[in-house]
Amino acid sequence: MTAPRGASVAAHPRRALERVLRAVAVGTLLVCLWLSLSDATGTASVAHALRGDTAFWSEPSGARVRDSLRARLMHLSSEETVGLSMALPGVPAQSARALLGAWPAASRPIRWHDATGARGLALSVTPVPGPVGGLDVRAAVTDTGAVVLRDGGGVLDSLQGAGRVAWRLASATGTVRVQRGASTARVPVPMRVAARRVRLIAAPGWEAKFVTAALEEQGWTVDGALRITGTASVTLGAPQRLDTAGYAVVVMLDSAALDGTAEDGAGIARFVRQGGGVVLAGDALRAPTVAAIRPARATEVRRGIAGALLTDRPRGGLDAWEVVLDPSAVVLEQEASDHGHTEPLVMARRVNAGRVVASVYRQTWRWRMEGSDEGLAAHRQWWHALVSAAAGVSVAPTGAVASYPGDAAPYADLVARIGSPLAELRNRTQAPGDSADLPSRPMSLGPSLRDRLAGRRELLFIIAAIALLGEWASRRLRGAL
Amino acid sequence: MSTMSHGTAASHGAAVCGLGTRVEPFVFATAQYESGDWDSAPMVPANVIDSIARYTTIPVRPQGVVASLSSEAIFQYPLLYLTGHLPVRFTTREAEVLRTYLARGGLLFVDDHNHDVDGAFHKTVREEIRRVAGPLVPLPNSHELYRCFFVFENGPPTTSHEMNGWGDNLVHEQLDAVLRDGRIVVLYSNKDYSSEWSFHPDNKRFLSVDNTKFAVNLVVYALTR
């Protein structure tokens, strides 16, 4: 039995509820109608939402993303301004990023919400030149936090870092990964490069003997000639014409007279400009022939601290030059001195394509002979580090395609391909003068509410259905028709 | 030609020995050990230094030094000369220091001043060397030591002492050495070079053939290999 029409709504709260539900259902259907009509008008707006969980986006082959995009494209063959919107729960895999990057490259709008939780992280892995190998790993992080370094064999290190962090690895297998929070940067371990030779320019003496020994024991091939008299000399290896094809580094230990036929100051300078490396050690910093390329000028000798060779800072026991740095020189290693300023120990400088590395120490052989038991290996490794700091590496960074960093900096790669996420773009205007080979920015935006509603059509249907069903059930249970 | 090379060599010598670059000179060191008479050949250092100066441009300190085997002072001199007549027994400390010295790249030259294979020095010092560095093996006469500066076709030059039948009355055709990876770490001589080189260097002018040239080979080998 239905109640009379004239009864007030307040007396029948149930009926009021039914009316509310009916209104909700009708309203939802109207919204759906409006959405579908407004999509069909063809204004530049985002049409499709691409949704998926982390597994969807981070699948390495990108097959699911590709299939999903293809499915949407099938339905919209005639539409001109099909855009794409998504909320990314994690940084997509490289193939997925490449697929998405095709969208703006084809001048289609694309916008995305950043729910990745990832921030800037970049990784670079460079092989250390030399016969022994090794890797120089550098990572840049934008904020402080735990940074974990991994390779194919497991976790290598974890530290709290900000800005730049760097490691020297003796070896690594598989892929080197750095993880910071939700972001992971990956670079495959690069192949070892064949080491070129080292040319030694020195007078015969203990320093020449032990530096050659240290380098050869690390696997370098050392060429040179030690002049004993005007006509007699001891030849090391098989010295040839100094050029960058055969030689990686020239090591000068003192200003022994340079033979005019084999090489001289001009020859060394030419070698450096073409990409070779020079290590100037100790007394070679005073040589006038290399004055043009050296990173520092030596002034006077600072005596080593007696007994320091046996401590944990053995190089303090070696005699060293005090130097005046060239303006373009970079200090690789320095130590605090008693006078309040820092004393540079190892300096480097770029000269055209080459590098000149200088060390202030004289007679480093004393570190090997008079130092502690670790001195032998430490001396060897230090000289290897000096020579490999000067040697060139002709290996391109791996994992990068064109100007995109790829997996080495995944977030940056994503932004480079499809642009910044929505929250950032709302805060700033489009920057003029973007470079031509970067994809164009997404096109004009619509109201975010419509985007959200468009992505939630199923939700609207459910709301409408529940409202209608609820109203119907309530009426039936009441006994009304 | 010889004057020109002389002049060039002199300028080399000046450039190398001058104050501008302060190249470190070679120092000849005699080993002092506790048992026996380590100082039985005090003229040998001067003679060797003289030869180095005469034939090469290697900067050399005019006077030799004495380094005690039981102190770490020997590490400053990667070439060491040891001789004597009496039995040699290294103390534990000396053996340890010597072992470290040889492992780091030093070279020890031992000469039997007795020139006697039956003598106490020969037997004891060979045992000590075996304990410290390893067994002594004969050095082949084609080794680069005999060709690294002057060329000695027949191996180590004979000394008058062994020719005259002093000592064990034998002419030793080879020297012995402890080799590590083909490099000499201990060179042992039975040929009594200590006696051969024990004269004032000024008297060299009386010899038609300079018998100290082998010392130059030894020093060049030590400095370059």
Next chain:
Amino acid sequence: MNTSPSMMSRDPVWRTVERVRRRLRGVLLLRSVLTGCACLSVITVLLWHLQVPGLAPDSAGGRVVALAGGLLAAALVARHAQRVFFDSARAALWIEEQQQPAGPSSFALVTWVEQQASRVPTLRDSVSATDTAGWLYDRANAQLARTDIAGALWRSTRRQLLGPALFASGALALVLVSRSHGIAVVVSAASRPASLVAPEVSRLLPLGVWDVHVTPPSYTGLPARTVGDVHTVRVLGGSVLRVTGDGPLPDSVSGRAVRDDSLAQRTRVAAPMQTMENGRWTLQWVAAEVPMEFRMTRGGRTRLLLLDAYADSVPAVTLDLPARDTVLRVAAGRFPLRASVRDDIGLQSARFELIVSSGEGERFTARTVMVGEQRLNGARSATLSAALDLTAMQLGPGDIVHLRAMARDAHPQSAREYGLSDTRSFRIARAAEYDSVAVEPAPPPEVDKSLLSQRMVLLLTEKLQQRRPRMVRGDVVTESSRLARDQARLRQSVGDVVFQRLSGESSAEHSHYAGDGHEHGVDLAGGKLSLSAKVTDGMVEEGNDSPVIAINQPLLEAYNAMWDAGRELEVGDPAAAIPHMKLALAALERARAASRLYLRGKPPTVIVDVAKIRMAGKDTGVVSTRRARDLVPSRDAARDARVVAAAQLVARDAEAARDSIAVLRLEVVADAPALAAALDALLQTMARGGDVTDGFVRARRVLGGVVRTEAGVWSRAVPP
């Protein structure tokens, strides 16, 4: 014959029937419970044995499945029982069936019970039912009295419950046993002897459980020990190792030394002795003194045994007295000698060794004396005492005594090294020790390089003499003249020594001879020399313009004897030359033995004027080539690669990973103790079954493969 329900309940017949009904129902329920338990146990055991992934008996899924199966079985049985026995009429029928002896069944009880049970309240007052009920009741009562209900119930209970109870208890027992012992062992427990390892391991081991038995060498006196089933065993070199296990002999046994140093390369790996007895195999080795690894393979699976073998070390000897070296004025007195000796296993003997050297200048002799020998019979440490009596040793001035203590342990190898102490020396001071003469020594005389020594010439002559009967005369003369030339050269050199001058040209170019106008002090007469009358004792002559070194008489004699010998050889008569040569040799020996004027003292300090003589030498050197040094292989890189490989193997095959880590640990324990400790910790974690990530990270860190550097502007870092 009251038929109201309350009176019905007081009726004895009814009560009995109800009692029986309840009892039967209870029995059947119990039976269903037991069946359910049995089914649950069977399912649990099956899950355990089949190892279905996800349905392990301990996991929730497994438990649910087992419980469900049990409940299902119980429900089925109960349902069947309910259908059959939950009715009073059926209980009455059952009572009837138990009637003993079997007579004609009257079915009175059943009928009565059915009537009573089926009464609906509306038919309760029916007269015919009452009549019949009275007669029926009596017949039912009588029937009941005839039946032995208790016995029947007992029999029925036993019959119904025994089977399921046995089944259930057996199944439960199976579950309990298989949880703690493993199915394989349960199957073959009877045939296997007791072993020291948990049987769970035996399911996984390739060669099964083995027993390791170690017998140290007999000279040590250490007891033999049984170690059980181990993976690594620490043994003394020379011990006999016996490994026993079940089953057939291993197909192959291979061994190698774990380390790669020279000692390991010299060690030969002996093949083990293999025997079979009572179905158990035995392998027996003698352990070497270097760590070794043995791989035994059977049926395609391999197991590793690592021998951490160490060598018996040499005794450590310390010389306590005398504490310092001494110089004595007089060779008299007694000195106490004391030394302490220690060994890791047992000492055999110890003594003091003295070398007495006497002599001076260039002539020294030495003799060795042993003092204070003591047998020590296997003691681990001892003190050696003796006294050194200098008077009894008859030492003279200038003698030196070198003293040290030496000890030997009981190792049977005859060429075994002695443990040695430091050496102390005593020196007897010479009277004229501190006198000093400054002398500029002369260079040694020049000798022709192709010179043979006199002894050699003598030997060659004797050989020629021996061959002479078989040779032609012409050949003899030729050989003989060759020897004569050698003899002449020798004579020349001796003559040079006699006539040596200190100034002027060297003697090789300008030899002196008698009658050359100089006063030498020797006369040449008939080819032979003799001391001139003017100079009687051959001292240095001053004032002459040709001073000559002092000659000693034996050299002159040698010269003359050589002259005679040369003459005989020239005529081809070696036999006659031999006695002259012997004379010459004897004279040379005497010349050697005579005290030479080899003046030694504190020589002048010679400082070479380097600048003045620089490049003054006439000879020049040659260009030589230096051979390059070899690469010192970085063991750390290879070890790092092995650790990484083991880390990647852990997921697939934990046993193999553990083996490779154990071998690596044995290799590095000598030279990298930090790494060995890290690998030890890793092995313990693996044995416990814990998380090994940290262990691997630590091991790689210790290897130094990961070094933090400064990330500066320069693209290459220089590690600190």
